[in-house]
Amino acid sequence: MSRAPALRALIAPLLLVLLWQVWASNLPARRHVPTPTKVFAAAYELIATGELPLALGQSLLRVIAGFAVAAVIALALGLLMGYFRAVGRNVDPVVESFRPIAPIAFLPLAILWFGTGTPAAVFIVAYAAFFPIIVNTIHGVRSVDASLARAALTMGVRRATILRTVILPGALPQIFTGARLGMGVAWTSIIAAELAVGAKAGSGGSGGIGQMMFVFYAYSVELNSIVVCMISVGLIALAIDRGLLWLQRRSMPWIEDKR
Amino acid sequence: MLEWYRYHKKMGSASVRRRAVGGILGAATYARAMLFFLLLWHLVSVWIANPVLLPGPLRVMESLFQMVASGELVEHALVSLRRLAVSFVAAGAIGIPLGVAMGMNRPFDDIVDPLVEVLRPISGIAWIPLALFILGVGDALPIFIMFYGALFPFVLNSYAAVRAVPPRYADAARTMGVPRRRIIANVMLPAALPGILVGARLAAGAGWMSMVAAELIGAPSGLGFAVEWYRELLMTSKMLAVVVSIGILGYTIDRVLRAVQHRMAPWSPAVRSEQ
Amino acid sequence: MSVLPKIRLKNVRKTFGAPRSGTETLAVDDVSLDVLTGEFLCIVGPSGCGKSTLLNIIAGLEMPTSGVVEMDSHPITGPGAERGVVFQDYALFPWNTVEENIGFGLRHRAGPRPPPDERRRKVAEYIELVALSGAEHKFPHQLSGGMRQRCALARSLANEPDVLLMDEPLAALDAQTRLILQEELLRIWGQERRAPERKTVVFVTHGIDEAVFLGDRVAVMSSHPGRMKEVIVVDLPRPRLETMRASPEFQALTAQIWNHIRDEAYRATVAPLER
Secondary structure (H helix, E strand, O other): OOHHHHHHHHHHHHHHHHHHHHHHHHOOOOOOOOOHHHHHHHHHHHHHOOHHHHHHHHHHHHHHHHHHHHHHHHHHHHHHHHHOHHHHHHHHHHHHHHOOOOHHHHHHHHHHHHOOOHHHHHHHHHHHHHHHHHHHHHHHHHOOOHHHHHHHHOOOOOHHHHHHHHHHHHHHHHHHHHHHHHHHHHHHHHHHHHHHHHHHHOOOOOOOHHHHHHHHHHOOOOHHHHHHHHHHHHHHHHHHHHHHHHHHHHHOOOOOOOO | OHHHHHHHHHHHHHHHHHHHHHHHHHHHHHHHHHHHHHHHHHHHHHHHOOOOOOOOHHHHHHHHHHHHHHOHHHHHHHHHHHHHHHHHHHHHHHHHHHHHHHHHOHHHHHHHHHHHHHHOOOOHHHHHHHHHHHHOOOOHHHHHHHHHHHHHHHHHHHHHHHHOOOHHHHHHHHOOOOOHHHHHHHHHHHHHHHHHHHHHHHHHHHHHHHHHHHHHHHOOOOHHHHHHHHHHOOOHHHHHHHHHHHHHHHHHHHHHHHHHHHHHOOOOHHHHHHO | OOOOOOEEEEEEEEEEEOOOOOOEEEEEEEEEEEEOOOOEEEEEOOOOOOHHHHHHHHHOOOOOOEEEEEEOOEEOOOOOOOEEEEOOOOOOOOOOOHHHHHOHHHHHOOOOOOOHHHHHHHHHHHHHHOOOOOOOOOOHHHOOHHHHHHHHHHHHHHOOOOEEEEEOOOOOOOHHHHHHHHHHHHHHHOOOOOHHHOOEEEEEEOOHHHHHHHOOEEEEEEOOOEEEEEEEEOOOOOOOOHHHHHOHHHHHHHHHHHHHHHHHHHHHHHOHHHO
16 A cells, blocks of 8 residues: 555656657657757766766865855854844844845856856855855754753853753754755855856856856757756755755754654 | 734734834844944945945945936846746746645645656756757746746645644534535635745745846846846946845845735734744 | 434444554444433543544544444444534634634535525624624634633534534633633533433543533543443532532542542553553
């Protein structure tokens, strides 16, 4: 009885791939139309020549760098803002004013400052990852049950210690959620940034998968390779998210998983 | 729905006063924080002393007013907003029924969910090259990318909203002899409404974010295009003025949708606590 | 007085299987019980004795694994308007006002329904009966616990079921409100009327005092698995008065019931991990 969902899960993707293959192979004109078989072939080639892993690696490195920068700042600021009402009240307006502005809106500025290289990309990634992390950190700190801190006070624990031993662990699940979201946004932003850079700087750029995708669109017109890139972008995003989710569960066994 | 009109009238007087006072205090704190930030910005720009690299806040403000007065900002903004409206409505029209159907029907969910889960990590941004090839540079591209970005919050939030409806409600209706169709229309949907509205707000936000990337790369008009345009012309203060207006509009859209949320679902604790 | 029981349970058994782990729990084992027309039957027992499960089975929200459950000699196959339920957490629809909640069954149930003006009249009648006049246009979140309970009661009553099933309806209230509502409940039920004119009520509770105060008979269950231990007749006169709580007869009955339950309750509370 429990096989049914697993089987059903395969229906739509398989059907889609099948339909795609049939539809694409029956189109008279366009040789360019990507089909599952051609995509597979392109994937094999891109992996074999090392182009794909290289590009993914470049992008990932930038993501990690940008994420690290954002995490350090956002965590520190978030903890302070969450714990000290005054800090929160004063800094929050600025944070909230910037939040609706998409990270990539700052790309032109970043290019102006840093040129079309890695620093600009890292800047955008850091900006993007900053907001989910800080918002969730603040939320996590604030939603720590007030009676927990009070209980610690009645045992004679000092405030600074409480911040470290009660507030931080209490907020950790939410902080982790912020980190996961931050990584997700970071990954999306790097693609966007690299695409945009590719659109402006052409193929003489700094690499990364976003740029590779754009090159396949504008210069060598390899639609199958574009699809390969899209799929790998998706797979990496999934891997990052699931990986962090696993890490979250492993490092916080006291959390009841309500997913 | 006469009731919620009466509800608002009754909640009116006392809470309006309270909210007005709170609003003024909040605005004062906001102004103070922003002023501090603007001062910081001004000092940094003076230190850098390069208006192409970082113009001061006053110059940006000046550009902003000038662009509004000349109408060019409004023109770009309207283009972007129109695209947002189209993609938002399309995403809602498809996403809400899809999410609701998935939430209510297990087999349907089992079939469709893998598709959703496969497509979701491939952000709208990654679709840009392929979409560029198919649609070319123009109006359709940003609309498609924004539609894609807005679709998933609609689907996921509607799904979660329906699943979160306490089974008790349906049980209660069944013990009153209410037939299934009426339960769906008069119990499940109203109960899921707050969550669906939250999804709408998130979808608008996601669409707005996608707008910038899509227009920056593949559109001949709109706010995203304008940012890149002014950078190429090295008119940084105008560029930043556009960025500021993107932020203001994004914030306004969010506030408007919050108000809609509050109007349409005043009973929901989630909605009430957000105000 | 009618000889046929209103509700009959014969050798009812209910097992729950956890689909993931494959373990089965026997919640209710071989319970036989007759509910007489017009009586107020209370069911008490320690935690985990399956009394709520039993109520759900009578309501038709659950099916017994084996055994017979009948109403008026017809098997019960599902929930229906003739068996109204008042839930422990009230299950009031938060998007409807008090008025709309109470009129819900009358408005949406399957089969013939009263026209709008008759419906409004009935709703007004029941609002007055449960003493909620003035709160017609309020939403559940604006009501106190006691008011919500009365609204839930009115909602079930307005639908005019033959049998009223109540699952620990007063459990979520503070002790003082509880005592007051117990008296209110008896008044609303019409304890001064003769049996054939009263609704049949099955009332599940933890509170032994409550059960003796309210009921004509008290069915005592034991737990793990749930079995019917004894059915005790409460032959205190009606109307039940506050003063009766202190009477020796009342005390004797509660003591008798508590003796049945105490050992099991002790084991469940103090030594559950040892089992």
